[in-house]
Amino acid sequence: MALEAIRSALESLLREMGVAEPVVGLERPRDPDHGDLATNVAMTLAKSLKRPPRQIAEEIANRLDLAAAGVSAVEVAGPGFLNFRLTSGAVASVLDDIVRAGESYGRGDAGGGERVMVEFVSANPTGPLHLGHGRQAALGDVIASLLDRTGWKVHREYYYNDAGAQIENLARSVWARYQERFGRAAEVPEGGYHGAYVSDIAEAFAAEVGERWVGDDSAEALDAMRVFAVKVIREEQDRDLADFRVRFDEYYLESSLYVDGGVERTVQALRDAGFVYERDGAVWLRTTEFGDQKDRVMIRSNGAPTYFLPDVAYHVGKWNRGYHRVINVQGSDHHGTVPRVRAGLQALGLPEGYPEYVLHQMVRVERDGREVKFSKRAGSYTTLRELYELVGVDVARYFLLMRKPDAHVVFDLDVALDQSEKNPVYKVQYAHARMCSIFAKAGMDPEDVSPGSAGGRDADLSLLSHDHERELIKRLGEFPETVERAAAQAAPHLVCDYLEQTAGAANSWYHAGNPARNPELAVLTDDPDLRTARLVLTRAVQIVLNNGLTLLGIEAPRRMDRAEADEPA
């Protein structure tokens, strides 16, 4: 609307002024003194036009006629910025767009319906999920949602490493606990798993098969335990993720790559490509050819493939399944694998930056400024379930999302357990509930608002001219571009940031209308026209907060039912 009108008017004027291909960047200044929209074109063109930026800006300001686009003033400022002020009606017109779009406000089509795969969590089935997996689950899930919202066809995938050495260690660990269960002396092997859950698995296994494998360390025995243990752990991980509101479209088993010949085909293809050689009895891939720091072993001298090989086979498979854009979410402790997997893929002719990676730092839980570990189940680490059962899924998801992936997350339990608005999750949820309660107070439903009217009465949105209102409306208008940017950067924290800012603006607006002090600023003020316009704004705030929270997989409650403060003092 106003934005596009200004842009096209500027572009045609610049052509008249001798600019062949004008590129007009319009931004929303953070300082209200700088107007509602601003552009720096005069500065970027100063060099090619060989004129001082302010002079160019003056000419543009004088020749531009934008009254029809809702522009009330054009000013030249600073080194050559052009600042546009909009009429309050033009500013507020976005509210009708929001109300009209409803739950789809914020959707975009940047993806053009293309397919993209997000692979995340992909934990070894050797134990319960920990906090790092939790961060990955939250990140991957929301990145997928962001892509979905911006027009991509998204596939969520979980890769199970169910074929490697770690699984053997798990099987041996269960074997040891199983023997102990029947009074036999046995020890968890080097590199094995010591968590309580291993004993639970051994116990469950014993309940199923009895004493059948006591004293038996044959391959058959280990195989039985491996199959059983993986099944139990997979089920537990699935439960933990489902309760964390994370679901996948596909679970891809590493073992299937051996069964269906994918690994063998990949070896052959790499040989054919001419980057394979043998040394010291092992088979190597010349990954240095593609920027890796050193060549990598694909098949060890004992004949067993390294992890690297099925990983390459897996990613070739992704490409062949039609996913030409793939985002892998991984802990940054695995960043060393990135160049070598990409090198393997390039050797087979896949493009250089394939796949993309989102690497995240680790999670640390603190209370009173000190690290806490409260795991019973896994022994050495805190599990994801333990965390969200303590603080709730909404809080856990939000806290794991609110920092950019590059940064460490300090999970502050003092804040997480606080139910006041100091807790950012509740701050946003309260703001949403507050909007809903205004409608309850007005005796209507949020759905009773339509574009241009509320409760059946026509709304004059140009009445929303108070500073708090303009500020709030401006923010609401930025939601789609925030989603767009968050999707493009695979950065959910931008949405968190946005929601906190918007909730803050909504709260300021709301509190300014405290009936005891400024009844004329209250939403439900006596003036029926103001009241109607403000109800449209209330509805728009509610929609945006709801859409943002939903995008993050967090509840947008209509009422806040505070949990009883019944913890012993």
Added chain:
RNA sequence: GCGCCCGUAGCUCAGCUGGAUAGAGCGCAUGCCUCCGGAGCAUGAGGUCACAGGUUCGAAUCCUGUCGGGCGCACCA
């Protein structure tokens, strides 16, 4: 030693891919408030954007180097 990531307010962190006087929350200091929904609201103090160079109209942002922190450098995953 080599590679990747990170150094922004007392603390935890944003900063829209180069724009205007660097922002938010917590904490701190004042002053309000039993209010359309709760420990809330308003205002304020607080910065050499690790350091040093460079690129240009303009740098927290890009380039080089230094210092500090994390992670990785297996015929483990």
